[in-house]
Amino acid sequence: MEVSGKTKVFCVIGDPIEHSLSPMMHNAAFRHSKIDAVYVAFKVEKGTLEDAVKGMHSFGICGMNVTTPHKTAIIKYLDGVDTVAEFVGAVNTVLNANGKLLGFNTDGIGALRALEENGVKTKGKRVLLLGAGGAGRAIAFQLAQEADELIILNRDANKARVLAGALRKRFNKRVVGNDLTPNVLKNWIEDVDVLINATSVGMHPHRDHTLVDKSLLKPELTVMDIVYNPVKTKLLKDAKSVGAKVIYGVEMLVYQGAASFEIWFNQSAPVEVMKEAVLEKLQAGGLSLEQ
Template sequence: MNIDGKTRLLGLLGDPVEHTMSPVIHNTLSDVLGFNEVYVPFHTTSEGLKNAVKGAYDLNILGMNATVPHKNAVMDMLVDIDAGAKAIGAVNTLVRVEGGYKGYNTDMMGLSRELDVYGISLKERNAVILGAGGAARAVAYMCAAKGCKKVFILNRTLQKAEGIASDMNRYFKKDIFLPVLLADYEKLYDEYNDEKFVVFQSTSIGLAPHNEDVVIDDSRFYELIDVGIDLIYNPFETKFMRLCRENGAKAYNGLRMLLYQGIIAYELWNNISVAEDVADIVYNKMLKSVRKNIILIGFMGCGKTTVGTAVAGRLGYNLLDVDLYIEKEAGCSISQIFADKGEQYFRELETDTLKKLNASISHTVISTGGGLPMRPENAEELRKLGTVIYLDVQPEEVIRRLSGDTSRPLLQGDDVERKVNRLMDERRPVYESEADCVIPVTGRDVEEIVDELVCIVE
């Protein structure tokens, strides 16, 4: 990032703002697209909001986002407001225009784009919204705009659900929104008629660290769901999502919504259109920030299991060995899989396993088999899964550490040194190209390696 006299400033108004992911989105976009812009968070109190908006305009700030608790109050400080934002009653994006800023709500636009990317149509569908806060109002607007047939709003306080339903029915001039007391969710069973629901979980229930909390904990309810979307993205898989999947439904979190609401804001500020391949670059960077998985790759004998166990203990992460996971799922050893179905089948099994893990896990140290990164499909999944660390070991150290190990066919017979060197020469360039970081391990103790690794990922 090169800051000079032509650099334009973008920012976020909120209280608090310390844990926002918005700088990751917008600064990555500027880097990839070559825009001379910098995005920073501005800690702004409610008392200082009016002066902050006026000062931002006077300082020639190009655009801003607004987050909690300012999405409603900031509307009084704008020179214009987009029709959708007016209907929702909240603004999260401020675009510089003559005399001040115009407000937009890109939350509902971001969720709409997420559904499009996943191929989810709401046309003539029945939807359920869990919750009746500000996020639910944005979801309700989107549901009507995308052609839902009926939308049930479930909330612990019926009055709030009634308020959203009444406002949206009036705005769209059709009676499709129905408020339901959350305790009476079983009324939905009468509306089922073999047509499953698209359900949006818009509350904060299930947000980390309360990962096992859920709005409705009734398996029968989840049998009625075709697609479940949780606006929460931390944890990466909420209990709501898990219950959806366990009952045969597709389930998605809110990370892509966060991505696209940010991208749409960036498009508005710069009057551009961001291509999907650029969005994918930003999304993969966000994944690493949110999920914080650590993937260890490297040749056999490099210490993936030992180092992984120590790192997981230090950080309080889960530990997962891909080979052991596959053996457990298959009900037999990897050597038996090779013998019965061949290496190609096993490599495809590795890819399927990584895709499955990509849908759910976070805060996990993952130890991989030595050959796993060699398949391009696997390498792509690893990049999505988290930060990839290559533990680089010298050939002589491999032979020393694994001498006498009869479980590894490569180390049996004659010319072991030649075979190890040949295979390492083949794999090392791939390991290096796929890794976010390389850590030499030869001649170093575990604590020293772990100290370096933790510094990298934190």
């Protein structure tokens, strides 16, 4: 679609931002849906966030994604946030609703949708979640509503315990928070149906790192890694080799982006087109599915 004076602008802000996959993914979605809009990436350094938000107002930017290091800091500049973003304390999507800036968090919805679209239901299941950082908290918020039991392990055990306590109180469900040590992990993993890595362990350049020893993985388990660079993390390679079902972080990336698109346009996102665009970009950057 030709860019004109009427073309709407969407963006992602963060630092670093050069390697973001969002421009490719959203521009493909706009083209496919025949939406007269462009999506660009802006490097916004710490300390200039307030100016960036003012810029969103004055340039009339219609929607924004927010990534590291601004996901929490942006909240104080917004006119309101949804219940998930409020609970998680982090925003990854902003909607400019006639001058009012509203914040949302689509990470948890994206993770759950990635599981569901791959035939994995978490309702009534026991789920082990590694990580209680920004993404981990968002995923935990969704899982606590679905799963029969949720176990959250985090290197900083206090974060896991506080999160588990808040979720128990809110949803009256069985949620446990504990330390992320090999022994604790070994104890819990035996009885769970789904394992999710929501830590950054295994991310490029530490591709051979994993928190889960291969001997603990089994064919009955579903293993999701939210790390998407590399596409096939060590954890997922190990899981696949023992016959477990694996869900790639790229799937979550696409579905959290699709949820942003749906907030901005109030219409279904073309997820297959978005997924294709992301995989194409990863392959162009040498991060092929074969890694």
